[in-house]
Amino acid sequence: xxxxxxxxxxxxxxxxxxxxxxxxxxxxxxxxxxxxxxxxxxxxxxxxxxxxxxxxxxxxxxxxxxxxxx
Numbered sequence: 468x469x470x471x472x473x474x475x476x477x478x479x480x481x482x483x484x485x486x487x488x489x490x491x492x493x494x495x496x497x498x499x500x501x502x503x504x505x506x507x508x509x510x511x512x513x514x515x516x517x518x519x520x521x522x523x524x525x526x527x528x529x530x531x532x533x534x535x536x537x
Contacts, residue, residue, distance in 0.1 A: 468509050468526065468528065469481055469509050472509065472511045477511040477512065477513075478511065478512040479509060479510070479511045479512070480509070480510050480512075480523070481507060481508075481509055482507060482508055482509070482510055482525070483505055483506070483507045484505070484506060484507075485504070485505060485506070486504045486505070486506040506527075506529070508525055508526060508527040508528075508529075508530075509525070509526045509527075510523040510524060510525050510526065511523070511524055511526065512524075
């Protein structure tokens with residue numbers, strides 16, 4: 468997916484981080500093996516001319532699949 472975004476001319480990066488979603492934000496500090504999960508997703512950059520700033524937009528296909536009706 469990152470290669471496709473880059474081919475389209477969008478600055479893209481792959482992010483690898485702890486999954487801290489949900490109610491318990493400190494769960495990566497525990498010994499529970501199910502809670503200690505690294506996740507990865509793609510972010511692409513859009514430049515805002517009005518505010519002269521860069522905005523990184525996350526694209527998480529795995530999380531989107533969980534919320535999809537298919």
